[in-house]
Amino acid sequence: MKVLAAMSGGVDSAVAAARAVDAGHEVVGVHLALSRMPGTLRTGSRGCCTIEDSRDAWRACEKLGIPFYTWDFSERFKEDVVDDFVAEYAAGRTPNPCMRCNERIKFAALLEKALALGFDAVCTGHYATVLRNGSGSLELHRAADWAKDQSYVLGVLTAEQLEHSMFPLAETPSKDLVRAEAAERGLSVAAKPDSHDICFIPDGDTRGWLNERIEMTEGDILDTEGNRLGSHPGAQAFTVGQRKGLSIGRPAPDGRPRFVLEVRPKDNTVVVGSKEMLAVDRVTGIRPSWAGAPLAEEATGEWFDCHLQVRAHGDPVPARARVERPGRADAAPQAHDAGTWVIELFEPLAGVAPGQTAVLYQGTRVLGQSTIDAAFNAARVA
Amino acid sequence: MTTSASGARVYLDHAATTALRPVALEAFTASARTLGNQSSLHQSGRGAKLRVETARDALAATLGAHPSEVVFTSGGTESDNLALKGLYWARRDRARAAGAPECHRIVLTGLEHHAVLDAATWLETHEGARLDFVPVHADGRVDLDAWRAALARDPETIAVSTLMWANNEIGTIQPIAEVAALAAEHGVPFHTDAVQAFGAVPLDFQASGATTMAVTGHKIGAPVGVGALLVRRDAALTPVLHGGGQERDIRSGTIPAALIEAFAAAATEAHAHLPAERERIGGLRNRLIDGIRELVPEARLTGAEDLDPLTGERLPAGTRRLPGNVHFVFPGCEGDSILFGLDMVGVEASTGSACSAGVPRPSHVLLALGTEEELARCVQRFSLGHTSGPADVEQVLSVLPDVHASALRAGLSGHDSRIKTANSQR
Numbered sequence: 001m002k003v004l005a006a007m008s009g010g011v012d013s014a015v016a017a018a019r020a021v022d023a024g025h026e027v028v029g030v031h032l033a034l035s036r037m038p039g040t041l042r043t044g045s046r047g048c049c050t051i052e053d054s055r056d057a058w059r060a061c062e063k064l065g066i067p068f069y070t071w072d073f074s075e076r077f078k079e080d081v082v083d084d085f086v087a088e089y090a091a092g093r094t095p096n097p098c099m100r101c102n103e104r105i106k107f108a109a110l111l112e113k114a115l116a117l118g119f120d121a122v123c124t125g126h127y128a129t130v131l132r133n134g135s136g137s138l139e140l141h142r143a144a145d146w147a148k149d150q151s152y153v154l155g156v157l158t159a160e161q162l163e164h165s166m167f168p169l170a171e172t173p174s175k176d177l178v179r180a181e182a183a184e185r186g187l188s189v190a191a192k193p194d195s196h197d198i199c200f201i202p203d204g205d206t207r208g209w210l211n212e213r214i215e216m217t218e219g220d221i222l223d224t225e226g227n228r229l230g231s232h233p234g235a236q237a238f239t240v241g242q243r244k245g246l247s248i249g250r251p252a253p254d255g256r257p258r259f260v261l262e263v264r265p266k267d268n269t270v271v272v273g274s275k276e277m278l279a280v281d282r283v284t285g286i287r288p289s290w291a292g293a294p295l296a297e298e299a300t301g302e303w304f305d306c307h308l309q310v311r312a313h314g315d316p317v318p319a320r321a322r323v324e325r326p327g328r329a330d331a332a333p334q335a336h337d338a339g340t341w342v343i344e345l346f347e348p349l350a351g352v353a354p355g356q357t358a359v360l361y362q363g364t365r366v367l368g369q370s371t372i373d374a375a376f377n378a379a380r381v382a
Numbered sequence: 383m384t385t386s387a388s389g390a391r392v393y394l395d396h397a398a399t400t401a402l403r404p405v406a407l408e409a410f411t412a413s414a415r416t417l418g419n420q421s422s423l424h425q426s427g428r429g430a431k432l433r434v435e436t437a438r439d440a441l442a443a444t445l446g447a448h449p450s451e452v453v454f455t456s457g458g459t460e461s462d463n464l465a466l467k468g469l470y471w472a473r474r475d476r477a478r479a480a481g482a483p484e485c486h487r488i489v490l491t492g493l494e495h496h497a498v499l500d501a502a503t504w505l506e507t508h509e510g511a512r513l514d515f516v517p518v519h520a521d522g523r524v525d526l527d528a529w530r531a532a533l534a535r536d537p538e539t540i541a542v543s544t545l546m547w548a549n550n551e552i553g554t555i556q557p558i559a560e561v562a563a564l565a566a567e568h569g570v571p572f573h574t575d576a577v578q579a580f581g582a583v584p585l586d587f588q589a590s591g592a593t594t595m596a597v598t599g600h601k602i603g604a605p606v607g608v609g610a611l612l613v614r615r616d617a618a619l620t621p622v623l624h625g626g627g628q629e630r631d632i633r634s635g636t637i638p639a640a641l642i643e644a645f646a647a648a649a650t651e652a653h654a655h656l657p658a659e660r661e662r663i664g665g666l667r668n669r670l671i672d673g674i675r676e677l678v679p680e681a682r683l684t685g686a687e688d689l690d691p692l693t694g695e696r697l698p699a700g701t702r703r704l705p706g707n708v709h710f711v712f713p714g715c716e717g718d719s720i721l722f723g724l725d726m727v728g729v730e731a732s733t734g735s736a737c738s739a740g741v742p743r744p745s746h747v748l749l750a751l752g753t754e755e756e757l758a759r760c761v762q763r764f765s766l767g768h769t770s771g772p773a774d775v776e777q778v779l780s781v782l783p784d785v786h787a788s789a790l791r792a793g794l795s796g797h798d799s800r801i802k803t804a805n806s807q808r
Contacts, residue, residue, distance in 0.1 A: 028726075033741040054741075069722055072741045100805075108801045116792035117719060156804045289804035369804065 002026045003166060004114040005123045006106055007060060007068070009053030011182045011189045012125025012169060014060035018185055019168035020123045021064050027123070029061035029068040032110065034077040034101075035200065056189050063187055071113070073105055080104040082200055090214045092263040093355025094239055096153065096312065097198055103156040111164055121166045126150045129170035129364075130162055137293040138162045140366040144171045152312045155359035155369040159292050211237060219268030221248060224261065224277065235268045240375075241278060241351025248272070261377075263353075279348035281378050283308075285341035285358045285370025288323070295367060298323050301339075307361040308343055310352055310372065316361055318346040341370040392729045392774045396601075396706060396767025397550055397578060403603030403768070409647035410605060413640035420637050421626065430639050437639075437646035444653035445597065446586030447612050453629045454642055457609035458577040460622075461596030462497035464611050464633065465573040468619035469542040469594065470505055473571060476618065482538060489514045489532050489543035489565075491524055492750030493554075495575055497596075498544055499746070511541070521686040522554030522751060523702075530564050537568035544572065547579035547595075551734045551747040551763060552685030553707025555583065555700070562591030571617065577601055577609075578707075581652040583660065583700040587612045594619070599641070603768060604648035608641035652768070663706045663766050664688070664699020666775050670708050670764060673779040678786050684709045684748065684761065706766035709734075711748075711757050715789035720762045723785030729778055732763045 003025040005017035020027045031054045054070050061068035081100045088095035111122050127143035128151040140162060143149040157165065172178055175194075182190035197204045216234020223229055230248040232238065238245075242260040259278050262271040290298065297304040301323050307316035325339040343358060352375040360367040393401075418430035435449070442449040455461045470488065477485035488502050488511050505511035516532050517525045524545055533543065543565045548555045558574055565572035571593040576585055581602035587595050594617060598609035613619060613632060625634030652659075668688075674681055686702040689695065699705040712720060717733030724731050734745040744758035764778065 028722075067725065069718065069725075070741050071718055072743075074741075103803045103805060108803050108806075112801050113719070113792045117722060117788050158803065160801065161803070287805055371805075 001120040002118055003028070003121050003123045004110070004119045005029045005066070006110060007031050007057035008125070008195075009056035009060075009189065009192075010125065010195060011179055011187070011192055012127075012175075013057070014064075014125070014187045014189050015178050015182050015185070016123055016125040016166075016168045017060065017066070018064055018181075018187070020166065021066060023168070025123075027064070027066045028119070029057060029064070029066050030110070030114075031057040031068070031070045032077075032105070033070055033072045034074055034081075034105070056192065060187050060189060063185070071110070073109055076109045077101070077105055077200075080109075085198075086210065086213050088355050089210050090236055090265065091355075092236060092265040094353040095355045096357055097200075098312070099153045099156050099357055102153055107157055107161040107165060111161065115164065121164045123166040123168060125169055126154055126167045127169050127172070127175075128154050128167050128366075130165055130167060135293075139293075140291040142361075142364040142366070143167075143169070145174050148175050150312070151361075151366050152309055152314075152357075152359050155291055155357065155366045156289060157291055158289050162292055207237060217268060219270070221246060221270050221272055224271060224273045229272065232270050235263050235265050235270050238263050238270050240353035246270075246272060275350070277377055277379055278350045279377060279379075280350070280352040280375040281345045281348050282376040283310075283343045283345075283352060283358060283372050284374045285343065286373045288338050288341050288368060288370035290368035291366045301325065305362070306343075306367060308345060308349070309359045309361065310349065310356045317349050319343050319360075320346070321360055390728070392777045394708075394764040394766060394770070394774060394778065395730050395732050396770065397704075397763065397765035398732060399600045399606065400603055400767040401769045402605060403648045403651055405651050406599075406604045406644040406648040410640045410644035413643040416639075418639070420639060421628065430637075434637055434639050434642055437643045440646040441610065441642075441649050444585075444649045445580070445595075445612060446588050446590075448588070448615065450630070451587065451612050451614060453611045453613050453632050454637060454645075455609045455611055455633055456607055457600070458495070458575065458596050458598035459497040461577075461598070461609050461611035462495065462573075462575055463501045464619070464622050465594040465596060465613075466498060466501040466542060466544065467505065467622055468632070469571045469573060469617070470509065470511060471620035472618040473541040474509075475620070477538070483536075484510075485539055485541050486510050487512045487514050487536075487540040489516060489529070489540055489570070491516050491518050491545060493518055493522055493549050493552075493747050494544065494546055495550055495577070496746075498546065498573075498575055502544075514540075518750065520751060521702075522549055522552050522684075522747070523686055524556055524561060526557065526560060526564075529561055533564050533568050533570055537570050540568070540570045542571050542573060545574060547574050547576040547585070548583065548704050548707075549685065549747060550578045551745055551761075552709045552751075553578075553704035554685040555579065555702050555704065558590050558592065565593075566591050578704060581649070581656065582663075582704050582706060584656060593617045599645040599648060602648050602652045604645040605641060608638060608645045610645075655768070659768060660700045660705045661698070663768075663770065666766050666770055666772060667699065667705055667708055668696075669772070670766075670775045670778065673775070674708070674710055674782065677779065677783050678710075678712060680713055682711045682713070684711055684751070684753075704765075706770070708764040708766070710762055711753070712760050712762060712786060712789070713757060714793055715760050715786060716792065717759055717761050719789035719792045720785060723789055724762075724778075724781065727781045727785070729781060731778075732765070734761055734763055 003020045005027050007013045007029045058068045081097050085097045127148040129141040133139050142151045201209045214236045220228050221230045221232050238260045258272040261273045303320045303322045305320050308319040309316045321343040323339040324342050354372050356372045357369050358372050359369045418426035420431035420434045438449045438452050442452050474485045506513050516528045545556050545561050562572045573594045574592045575596045577598050580597040593614050595612040600606040619632050621632050623634045688697045688701050688703050721733050744755050748758035
């Protein structure tokens with residue numbers, strides 16, 4: 001196959017590309033320039049598409065004896081990932097930009113360009129497994145190493161996207177082995193630190209970065225009854241589940257800590273309450289997609305058992321889910337109506353915020369994802 | 383996958399750098415083996431000095447310059463910086479000392495090489511310069527009426543004027559003699575960046591009327607790391623590098639004798655071959671341009687053509703466009719997609735400009751011509767040189783249709799993609 005290896009300049013994508021070469025594929029390395037100022041040098045330990053990263057990616061390709069190019073996706077990245085990230089926060093939601101980048105950039109814009117230029121697949125250093133099941137359709141599964149598993153951020157990929165994806169690190173039992181392999185292969189990035197945070201926020205200060213981009217005005221902090229408890233500098237500065245930074249004068253009647261339950265940018269208020277009220281037992285998700293072939297229940301609307309995961313490194317929680325298509329009974333069914341997901345949790349989950357992605361699993365298999373638009377707490381609803 | 387069917391790579395990026403001439407390599411190795419600093423006063427020093435001065439004579443002879451007008455530098459970028467900053471500071475400071483009005487304007491065009499453009503921008507942000515951009519025609523030739531008007535307006539406030547002899551991206555050759563004469567008429571210093579013109583078209587520094595002229599070695603088959611600024615003997619130039627006072631006190635630094643001798647050897651050979659090469663390379667260029675137009679009718683040649691503007695008759699190559707320059711806009715194809723496709727089949731071309739991380743940028747030259755940003759990304763430059771032959775041109779033409787077709791399919795996927803994703807309907 002002709003394989004385009006997306007090279008971040010890190011150790012994972014370098015080893016992934018090396019394995020693709022070893023597997024006999026015709027591999028070309030491409031570094032994506034995502035920053036609007038691609039010429040900038042790294043500041044601190046983080047940074048994206050800096051000169052160093054581009055250079056590290058290139059050096060790895062030279063080591064592997066494969067051609068290397070840097071392609072500019074900064075405009076698309078800004079529109080689809082950075083602007084979206086700001087807009088989501090401004091609307092009081094909590095987005096996952098890495099997921100968005102996978103969905104819209106790596107496995108859309110880049111993939112499309114690659115296919116047009118004669119490639120068959122895009123290869124990345126993600127830890128996840130794509131396999132073909134007995135009926136011939138593709139499935140996305142967790143990586144062998146659950147600690148490094150990145151299937152969550154790939155849960156947004158559709159069958160079409162998975163068809164052209166290659167994750168050579170899938171079966172590696174641990175990241176240490178990948179580093180050891182990189183060292184053995186003489187790749188200079190073997191000891192390069194992992195990137196953890198959001199690549200376009202160089203100093204890792206997401207709040208400070210957002211504060212510069214979202215206009216904040218002072219507003220009220222309310223309890224669940226609507227009583228005013230204090231004021232805040234701007235509702236968008238808060239995330240569901242947050243405890244710190246709430247300047248509430250009076251202690252709660254029960255003397256226990258209070259958490260952000262809800263962020264309401266429309267009336268610029270933040271609702272707080274006890275930890276118990278934070279526990280969510282039902283969520284609804286919009287714009288669902290299936291990672292490969294949908295379950296049969298997709299069409300029937302019946303309940304199916306699954307596990308719900310709402311953040312990249314969160315634990316999966318047992319749940320059941322169904323696809324709901326309101327109004328379908330009396331209206332002609334729409335061919336592309338993906339419906340809404342209703343997910344009921346068998347164990348309550350804290351800190352679920354609208355905008356987060358709900359990824360559903362069955363065992364190691366990723367079923368698909370939807371964007372959480374509402375989270376419910378039995379105590380509050382009752 | 384990285385070579386053509388015949389196994390050899392087709393190098394069509396001579397405007398970036400060209401193959402080292404064997405005479406230059408011989409001159410370099412012979413000289414590099416010889417001990418001596420030309421500033422030393424003993425026999426070895428005198429020996430080095432003689433070799434450098436002989437090289438200076440030879441280089442001056444190829445450029446229509448007096449040997450004392452040759453100031454050796456590290457290359458084109460240094461020469462342009464020295465000219466812009468040196469002329470600016472000297473004239474500004476002289477005006478200040480005389481109590482004359484502030485002399486801080488720089489007259490230039492948006493097509494200039496970054497070595498000129500960024501030096502001028504630096505003078506604007508750090509030294510109070512005012513940049514006076516003169517418009518250019520769609521083919522890149524300077525608007526002479528606008529140039530005349532810019533110079534006529536308070537010429538005592540203009541510190542320096544500058545226009546490149548020939549553009550590195552689109553190959554347009556400027557009417558330097560006329561432009562320099564207009565500057566001279568008002569007593570304004572005029573600098574020209576002749577890095578791309580040198581070796582490709584005849585240059586006569588003294589006849590050009592320029593105050594300073596930048597050239598570099600590696601575009602004519604000398605090693606990278608040596609160039610020259612030609613400086614008229616009556617020009618006042620404030621040095622950028624201070625030190626031992628070499629090169630008329632204008633450019634301090636130990637003289638790299640071996641590089642200079644290699645530079646002179648390359649220049650002498652290029653100069654001797656110029657009339658024949660100009661015609662030969664020009665013929666290859668015309669074949670390539672005609673072939674591309676035939677294969678990709680929607681492709682648009684950028685820059686001036688060697689055609690008589692009135693009669694449309696073909697002019698000798700190098701009259702209005704560099705003999706080795708082919709530069710096209712391929713609508714709907716990102717430059718890096720074409721570059722990739724060509725590189726994969728062993729053809730080496732260029733998208734024009736890239737940032738330090740290697741990202742192709744929309745060309746500032748095309749933007750200065752008024753090209754919209756979308757199209758300014760869709761360019762490809764093929765530059766021919768002394769090692770190019772007909773087989774190179776035919777090889778490009780044979781692979782171009784496929785490369786173009788897939789680049790067109792790849793389209794501008796950096797901006798829009800057709801792959802349907804979970805949230806594409808938002």
